Amino acid sequence: MTKSKGKSKKRKKQRRSKLRKRIILLICSIIIPSILLILNYNLSLNPIASQAEEELLAKTAYYFKNFEKNKNFYDEYKDSIVCINVSHSKELITSYDPNLHIENGNIAVTDRAEIAKALVLMGKSPKYILLDINLDSIYKTPNDAILREAMQLSSPLLIPTTQTSKVHNQDKWPVKFGYASFNKSIYTNRFTKFSLINDTGFPSIAAQMYKDLNDHIIRKRILYFTDNNAISWNSIILNQRIKPFPKYNAQLDFNYFDLKENFNKLAQKDIVELTKNKIVLIGDFNDQDLHPTEFGKIPGIIIIFNSYLALLNADHKITLTFLISLYLIFFFIVSYFFFDFDKKMSEKIYKLVKTTKVFKILSKYSINPLISFIFADFFKIGFLLYFVSLFYYLVYDIHIEILSTTIVFSILIYLKTIFIKVYEEHAT
Numbered sequence: 001m002t003k004s005k006g007k008s009k010k011r012k013k014q015r016r017s018k019l020r021k022r023i024i025l026l027i028c029s030i031i032i033p034s035i036l037l038i039l040n041y042n043l044s045l046n047p048i049a050s051q052a053e054e055e056l057l058a059k060t061a062y063y064f065k066n067f068e069k070n071k072n073f074y075d076e077y078k079d080s081i082v083c084i085n086v087s088h089s090k091e092l093i094t095s096y097d098p099n100l101h102i103e104n105g106n107i108a109v110t111d112r113a114e115i116a117k118a119l120v121l122m123g124k125s126p127k128y129i130l131l132d133i134n135l136d137s138i139y140k141t142p143n144d145a146i147l148r149e150a151m152q153l154s155s156p157l158l159i160p161t162t163q164t165s166k167v168h169n170q171d172k173w174p175v176k177f178g179y180a181s182f183n184k185s186i187y188t189n190r191f192t193k194f195s196l197i198n199d200t201g202f203p204s205i206a207a208q209m210y211k212d213l214n215d216h217i218i219r220k221r222i223l224y225f226t227d228n229n230a231i232s233w234n235s236i237i238l239n240q241r242i243k244p245f246p247k248y249n250a251q252l253d254f255n256y257f258d259l260k261e262n263f264n265k266l267a268q269k270d271i272v273e274l275t276k277n278k279i280v281l282i283g284d285f286n287d288q289d290l291h292p293t294e295f296g297k298i299p300g301i302i303i304i305f306n307s308y309l310a311l312l313n314a315d316h317k318i319t320l321t322f323l324i325s326l327y328l329i330f331f332f333i334v335s336y337f338f339f340d341f342d343k344k345m346s347e348k349i350y351k352l353v354k355t356t357k358v359f360k361i362l363s364k365y366s367i368n369p370l371i372s373f374i375f376a377d378f379f380k381i382g383f384l385l386y387f388v389s390l391f392y393y394l395v396y397d398i399h400i401e402i403l404s405t406t407i408v409f410s411i412l413i414y415l416k417t418i419f420i421k422v423y424e425e426h427a428t
Contacts, residue, residue: 017423021420021423022339024419025338025339025416026335028334028338028412028416029331029334029335029338029339030331032330032334032412033327033328033330033331033334034327036330036405036408036409037323037326037327037330039401039404039405039408040326040400040401040405041224041233041318043401043404044233044235044398044399044401045225045233045234045235046235047193047194047195047198047234047235048193070295072241072242072243072244072246073241073242074242074245074246074255076241077241077242077309078255080278080279081278081279081280081281081305082126082257082274082275082278082279082280082281083255083256083257083281083285083301084118084256084257084258084259084263084280084281084282084283085256085257085258085259085283085284085285085286086110086111086114086115086133086259086282086283086284087284087285087286087287087288087289088258088259088260088261088287089110089111089114089115089258089259089260090108090109090110090111091108091109091110091111091112091113091141091143092106092107092108093106093107093108093109093139093140093141094106094107095107095139096140107139109133109134109139109141110133110134111143111259111260112141112143112144112146112147113143113146113147114259114260114264115131115133115147115150115259115282116143116146116147116149116150116151117150117264118259118263118264118282119147119150119151119153119154119157120150120153120154121263121264121266121268121271121272122154122155122271122272122275122280123153123154123155123272124153124154124155125155125271125272125273125275125276125277126154126155126275126276126277126278126279126280127155127213127277127278127279128155128156128158128209128212128213128279128280129154129155129156129157129158129279129280129282130158130205130209130279130280130281130282130283130301130304130305131157131158131159131175131282131283132159132160132180132281132282132283132284132289132300132301132304133159133282133283135159135172135173148172148173148174151173151174151175152174155280156176156212157175157176158175158176158177158178158205158208158209158212159173159175159176159177159178160177160178160179160180160205160304161177161178161179161180162179162180176208176212177205177208178203178204178205178206178207178208178209179197179198179202179203179204179205180204180205180300180304190291190292190293190294191238191291191292191293191298191303192237192238192293192294193235193236193237193238194206194235194236194238194307195234195235196218196225196232196233196234196235196236196311196316197218197219197220197225197234201220203218204307205304205307205308206304206307206308206310206311207311209308209311210308210311210312213279213308214311214312216228216311218232218234218316220234227311227316227317230317230318231317231318232316232317232318233316233317233318233398234316236310236315236316236397236398237393237397237398237399238303238306238307238310239306239310239313239315239397240293240294240295240298240303240306241306241309241310241313242298242302242305242306242309243293243295243296243298243306244293244295244296244297244298245285245298245299245302247285247286256285259282279305281301281302281305282301283299283300283301284299284300284301285299285301285302286299289301291303310397315397319396322392322396322398326388326392326400329388333381333384333385333409334409334412337380337381337409337413337416338413338416378406378407378410381405381406381409381410381413382402382403382406385400385402385405385406385409386402388400389401389402
């Protein structure tokens, strides 16, 4: 009788111990996905595209050519814009060294008299004007005063700058400026990713357009970014909705006007009617300002407009469905490994990697558990996250950071194994 009572108490103790262990693992399975969400959010804020992000974009652009996001949406937006090419409208000026204040020689810049003429002809007719020309103070021309006066009488006007904060020549020109540069990686110089605002809080040209035209302000909070009151990403993979810019239409006419030869020779009433309530894009469409992307070379002015379209289509906003779905995926992956549903898969992978030369070399150092961790859990999780990343890019334009997330996952699983071992030893 005493022995049976003792066995009964032991079984109860084991059941309680097992239950506590499962409760602890369940709590961890609930908390860890939140940590992984925060990790992925912060990793995504990196303004420089990683090699994985660029490879993902390039592969989906190639293998998913007919997928909705990889189509060219030029026809959808062409009636809302007027494109003006400045590549053939140049004037020769003398450039000066900004530090030594000496002449550097002659340089060809966009003819500012022709720009001023176009602004006067359009008047207040356009909804917005994006002027993608260099107005740096080191390039002074005899026509600066004419251009400045024309700007004061025009529709809202925005000019890109590559400077990272409030530019020193902003007071010289009566226009708004927006940051319009992108960070290249060591792997490629393709335009893949852009930031809404930079580290100094200076808005990108797309964010400034978004504010002016749609009354939305991108702000940096302490730990995150917001679009008005909605949580948003600050760096996003740019979905080039116009890709590449079609130079000719079906009638083999240009889809843009040449500033000097075409546009400025139109009657003013025709120009007013043409640009009425439209966004006017003035920039270089076929000469020096072409940038390589996964979809071919695209004019810089169109990339800027594509960046604005990304904000207009809420590509940067973090939706509730995104958060919940990714949380649940992380939860199921953590639970799958924490509650040992993966044992059969682990055994198969372990048997497979045991035959590899790397395994045999590492096994000499008596670190078999660590080898098992690297070759089993790491590759299983990486394999699963690859498809998760592909899905979220195709649906949400967001790249789930595979390598860092896989490493964190694998470390947690390894720590879980140690915890269970220590816990069971203590329970017995």
